[in-house]
Amino acid sequence: MASDFAAGEFKLITRLTQGLTESSDVALGIGDDCAVLDLGGDALLLATCDSQVEGVHFTMHTTSPEQIGRKALAVNLSDIAAMGGEPRYALVSLILPPQLPLAVIDGIYTGLRQEAERYATAIVGGNIAGTGKAEQLIIDITLLGTVARGHVLARSGARAGDVLCVTGAPGSSAAGLHTLLHPDQHYPADALELVRQRHCMPQARVHEGQVLSCFGPSVVTAALDISDGLSGDLEHLCERSNVGARIDLSRLPLSSEICNIAKSIAYDPVCWAMHGGEDYELLFTVTSGQEHAVIEAIQTATGTPVTVIGTILHREEGMKQVYPDGRVEKLSVMSWDHLKQK
Amino acid sequence: MASDFAAGEFKLITRLTQGLTESSDVALGIGDDCAVLDLGGDALLLATCDSQVEGVHFTMHTTSPEQIGRKALAVNLSDIAAMGGEPRYALVSLILPPQLPLAVIDGIYTGLRQEAERYATAIVGGNIAGTGKAEQLIIDITLLGTVARGHVLARSGARAGDVLCVTGAPGSSAAGLHTLLHPDQHYPADALELVRQRHCMPQARVHEGQVLSCFGPSVVTAALDISDGLSGDLEHLCERSNVGARIDLSRLPLSSEICNIAKSIAYDPVCWAMHGGEDYELLFTVTSGQEHAVIEAIQTATGTPVTVIGTILHREEGMKQVYPDGRVEKLSVMSWDHLKQK
Numbered sequence: 184m185a186s187d188f189a190a191g192e193f194k195l196i197t198r199l200t201q202g203l204t205e206s207s208d209v210a211l212g213i214g215d216d217c218a219v220l221d222l223g224g225d226a227l228l229l230a231t232c233d234s235q236v237e238g239v240h241f242t243m244h245t246t247s248p249e250q251i252g253r254k255a256l257a258v259n260l261s262d263i264a265a266m267g268g269e270p271r272y273a274l275v276s277l278i279l280p281p282q283l284p285l286a287v288i289d290g291i292y293t294g295l296r297q298e299a300e301r302y303a304t305a306i307v308g309g310n311i312a313g314t315g316k317a318e319q320l321i322i323d324i325t326l327l328g329t330v331a332r333g334h335v336l337a338r339s340g341a342r343a344g345d346v347l348c349v350t351g352a353p354g355s356s357a358a359g360l361h362t363l364l365h366p367d368q369h370y371p372a373d374a375l376e377l378v379r380q381r382h383c384m385p386q387a388r389v390h391e392g393q394v395l396s397c398f399g400p401s402v403v404t405a406a407l408d409i410s411d412g413l414s415g416d417l418e419h420l421c422e423r424s425n426v427g428a429r430i431d432l433s434r435l436p437l438s439s440e441i442c443n444i445a446k447s448i449a450y451d452p453v454c455w456a457m458h459g460g461e462d463y464e465l466l467f468t469v470t471s472g473q474e475h476a477v478i479e480a481i482q483t484a485t486g487t488p489v490t491v492i493g494t495i496l497h498r499e500e501g502m503k504q505v506y507p508d509g510r511v512e513k514l515s516v517m518s519w520d521h522l523k524q525k
Numbered sequence: 526m527a528s529d530f531a532a533g534e535f536k537l538i539t540r541l542t543q544g545l546t547e548s549s550d551v552a553l554g555i556g557d558d559c560a561v562l563d564l565g566g567d568a569l570l571l572a573t574c575d576s577q578v579e580g581v582h583f584t585m586h587t588t589s590p591e592q593i594g595r596k597a598l599a600v601n602l603s604d605i606a607a608m609g610g611e612p613r614y615a616l617v618s619l620i621l622p623p624q625l626p627l628a629v630i631d632g633i634y635t636g637l638r639q640e641a642e643r644y645a646t647a648i649v650g651g652n653i654a655g656t657g658k659a660e661q662l663i664i665d666i667t668l669l670g671t672v673a674r675g676h677v678l679a680r681s682g683a684r685a686g687d688v689l690c691v692t693g694a695p696g697s698s699a700a701g702l703h704t705l706l707h708p709d710q711h712y713p714a715d716a717l718e719l720v721r722q723r724h725c726m727p728q729a730r731v732h733e734g735q736v737l738s739c740f741g742p743s744v745v746t747a748a749l750d751i752s753d754g755l756s757g758d759l760e761h762l763c764e765r766s767n768v769g770a771r772i773d774l775s776r777l778p779l780s781s782e783i784c785n786i787a788k789s790i791a792y793d794p795v796c797w798a799m800h801g802g803e804d805y806e807l808l809f810t811v812t813s814g815q816e817h818a819v820i821e822a823i824q825t826a827t828g829t830p831v832t833v834i835g836t837i838l839h840r841e842e843g844m845k846q847v848y849p850d851g852r853v854e855k856l857s858v859m860s861w862d863h864l865k866q867k
Contacts, residue, residue, distance in 0.1 A: 192653045199634045206647045209614070218649035220614055222671065224566035230650055232616045232667055238657040272551070272562055274574045276665045278620075292541045305548045307560035308572055310665075311534045315580040317661045323618045323652075325574055325667035329564065 214423065215338050216265040216407055217328070226329040231262035234323040241383075243320075245363045248290025249297070250383040251322065256298040258410065259326035260387035261463040265408040267336040267396025268328035270302045270389060275309035278321040291322065302389055334396045336467070341405035341424035345468040347493040348478065350388050352438035353413050354452060355381035357459020362444065370447050374440035385463045390485045395467060398477060406467035412458040414516045416466055418502065424468075427496035430514060432457075433507040436490040457504075458517040468495055556765065557680050558607040558749055559670070568671035573604035576665035583725075585662075587705045590632025591639070592725045593664065598640040600752065601668035602729035603805040607750040609678040609738025610670035612644045612731060617651035620663040633664065644731055676738045678809070683747035683766035687810040689835040690820065692730050694780035695755050696794060697723035699801020704786065712789050716782035727805045732827045737809060740819060748809035754800040756858045758808055760844065766810075769838035772856060774799075775849040778832040799846075800859040810837055 200213045210227060211219035217229040235241060235255045246254075256273060263270045275295060279288065299306055304326070314321075359382030362370055388408070395403045405424050409416045413430075421428050435456050445452035469477050478489040496503070502514035542555045552569060553561035559571040577583055577597045588596075598615060605612045617637060621630065641648055646668070656663075701724030704712055730750070737745045747766050751758045755772075763770050777798050787794035811819050820831040838845070844856040 195630070195653055196651075199630065200648065203638070203648055209647050209649050212647070212649050213651070218614065218616070220649065220669070222564065222566055222568065222570065224564055226564065228564065228570070228669075230614065230616055230667075230669065232618050232650065232652050232665075234618050234620060234652055234654045234665070236620060236654050236656060238659070239655055272560065272572065274560070274572055274667055276574050276576050276618075276667075278576060278578060278663060278665075288537070288541065296545070305551050305554070306542065306545055307551055307554050307562065308574065309538075309555070310574050310576055311537055312576045312578050313581055314578060314661065317580070317659045319656065319659045319661070321620060321663065323574075323576070323620075323665045325572075325616055325618075327562070327570075327572065327669075 211335070211337060216262040217268070219266070219335055225332065227332055227335060229263055229266050229268045229328040229330055230325065231259055232323065232325040233258045233262065234321055237320040246383050248287045249294035252291035252294025253298040253384050255322040255324055256295055256326070257385050257387050257463065259324050260298070260302055260389055261408040261410065263326055263328035264387045264389040264392035265336065265406055265465060266328070266330060267334055267392045267406070268330035269393065270304045270326055270328045272305050272307045272327040273299060274325040275306055276323040277309070277311045278314055278323070279311065280314045280318045280320055281316070283320060330396060334399055336392065336396055336400070336403060336406035338405055338407050338420050338423035340400050341420060341426050341468040341495045343426055343495055343497045344471050345404050345495040346471055346474045346491050347428060347430070347466070347468055347495060348474060348489050348491050349409070349413070349436070349464055349466050350391050350481070350487050350489050351462070351464045352436040352441070352456070353409055353462040353464050354441045354456035354459050355438055356385060356461040357455040358441040358444045358452070359383070368448055371443045374443040377440040378444055382461065385461060387463050388465045388487065391465055391481050391487050394481050394484050395465070395477065402470050402473045403477060404468045404470060406465055409462045409464045409466055410460060412460045412517065413466065414457050414514060418516045420466065420468070421502060425498050427498055427500040427502055428493055429496055429503045429505060430493040431505045434490060434492045436488070553677070553679060558604040559610070561608070561677055567674065569674055569677060571605055571608050571610045571670040571672055572667065573601055574665060574667040575600045575604065576663055579662040588725050590629045591636035594633035594636025595640040595726050597664040597666055598637055598668070599727050599729050599805065601666045602640070602644060602731055603727070603750040603752065605668055605670035606729045606731045606734035607678065607748055607807060608670070608672060609676055609734045609748070610672035611735065612646045612668055612670045614647050614649045614669040615641060616667045617648060618665040619651070619653045620656055620665070621653065622656045622660045622662055623658070625662060672738060676741055678734065678738055678742070678745060678748035680747055680749050680762050680765035682742050683762060683768050683810040683837045685768055685837055685839045686813050687746050687837040688813055688816045688833055689770060689772070689808070689810055689837060690816060690831050690833050691751070691755070691778070691806055691808050692733050692823070692829050692831050693804070693806045694778040694783070694798070695751055695804040695806050696783045696798035696801045697780055698727060698803040699797040700783045700786045700794070701725070710790055713785045716785040719782040720786055724803065727803060729805050730807045730829065733807055733823050733829050736823050736826050737807070737819070744812050744815045745819060746810045746812060748807055751804045751806045751808055752802060754802045754859065755808065756799050756856060760858050762808065762810070763844060767840050769840055769842040769844055770835055771838055771845045771847060772835040773847045776832060776834045778830065
């Protein structure tokens with residue numbers, strides 16, 4: 184058993200959940216961003232949970248309590264966004280070390296409430312437990328949402344020929360994490376603030392997901408959020424859709440801030456954009472010819488830029504990356520944890 | 526801030542959740558066993574979450590992986606039971622220490638699956654995270670259920686004159702815990718096995734709750750499950766219903782096993798029955814005169830005995846306990862954690 188559960192998580196989930204009894208009211212079970220549950224009403228129910236562990240996902244030294252609270256909810260909001268849903272209800276489970284100052288707990292809840300109010304999400308329940316002796320704060324949130332029947336965005340619908348798109352400019356969160364892990368290096372101040380904010384207080388693309396959902400699965404064929412990194416999450420999409428993909432590296436949207444940070448440390452910003460985790464942008468596929476309408480709708484409704492970065496291929500063509508000089512290589516999937524070591 | 530979050534949990538929850546925005550689709554928010562959500566269909570949605578923390582709720586020395594998995598789900602099933610609901614969907618969040626053997630994780634999931642199958646509950650999602658360096662396993666489960674509109678059992682409907690009832694015989698779990706914490710004392714073997722099983726593998730009263738729910742709130746006026754202890758949970762019921770209560774100690778159902786264990790260590794079994802936590806029996810109130818029909822229905826449908834143990838009083842009369850000799854005293858609420866020290 185690998186000691187690193189982040190790397191082994193997907194294999195472990197497969198192992199533990201294989202052969203689970205299927206149920207007719209579970210429209211979509213384990214393997215997508217949310218479970219999709221059919222309770223018979225007009226809307227389908229979405230359910231997801233995600234935890235933030237001190238020392239693994241955040242540290243008290245680099246993140247404020249408010250930011251911890253906001254991010255703990257944001258990562259779950261992003262899963263609802265990836266399915267095109269409307270976030271509705273949150274259950275908040277706190278595991279608290281014995282000597283944690285009350286001000287920290289208050290701060291976390293302030294952040295949680297701000298993020299919940301922003302998306303009209305009600306905190307309806309939860310649990311508080313002590314860690315006993317361990318000095319490790321954990322926040323585990325379950326988020327429920329709804330989505331109109333027939334408008335679920337899933338990972339599994341991409342077909343060869345579809346156009347691959349991404350919202351915003353991935354890589355900022357990884358750049359921000361780098362600056363937090365290497366605080367002694369010198370970075371341009373403006374860019375530094377931006378990338379750290381992106382890392383510590385990511386924004387889920389909830390409204391963007393809802394716009395995608397309006398088009399329905401015949402136009403927006405698959406979607407997921409970028410939590411593990413663009414390359415890794417594209418691999419998940421390809422596996423679930425049984426397709427291959429090609430990314431044109433020259434088309435990757437690179438923000439000026441990650442370019443500036445990268446330049447200051449002589450690093451390649453494409454690495455952050457391709458493999459950096461925790462961006463919470465949406466990666467999605469669109470039936471060829473429809474991409475302009477979809478991009479236009481998102482930009483008009485939300486102001487968020489969308490970029491075409493590649494094409495879906497047949498499964499046997501695999502995953503490829505095309506360099507600016509036209510060279511084509513097998514796309515190397517790197518995990519976010521691997522990147523952290525750099 | 527108290528270092529013991531178990532004791533301070535309820536105050537902390539009140540502090541953190543005060544003034545949370547109410548929403549018309551949240552029929553019942555924080556403060557009952559489950560949140561009750563109205564998505565507009567025939568059934569209402571129930572949502573609850575509860576965590577099991579190694580070293581706080583269980584230890585690897587005294588509990589098998591299968592038992593840990595079963596109990597982690599059972600404590601959530603009990604919350605659905607307390608609302609009269611049908612458990613439907615579980616999301617399982619695991620926080621795993623780095624060197625945890627795969628066999629332990631497999632065992633936990635085996636227990637989870639057994640318990641889920643028993644109640645036709647689908648495991649539809651979850652999350653796996655590493656603890657980083659901390660050596661503490663945590664299982665946090667969110668359970669969703671449904672209940673027919675108009676048939677929710679809540680904590681808040683008890684009225685003076687109602688009859689107070691309890692399923693089964695509380696106290697076994699606390700007796701079992703005592704034997705685990707004091708393994709060097711001598712206990713009668715038969716009783717020992719029974720009380721330890723009750724502690725390590727409690728059974729949620731799911732079907733009993735559903736029978737109660739059938740009667741509707743005009744007959745079964747309030748209910749909750751005994752997780753903190755009979756006295757403490759009765760206090761919760763009284764607070765939410767704005768009533769007082771009287772327990773006749775002579776009517777408390779004491780199982781022969783807790784009497785035998787108590788006798789062997791010269792302890793009063795009433796203490797376990799009144800204040801011991803984690804029994805997951807149901808404590809409920811019935812409109813006076815209807816109790817025989819309700820008790821008969823539960824016994825016929827499930828075989829589970831039900832005992833009338835007291836009466837609901839007006840708020841100003843407070844909480845009282847009546848001794849077998851007729852002496853009346855203020856009911857002392859002791860927490861489960863307090864009892865553990867004995």
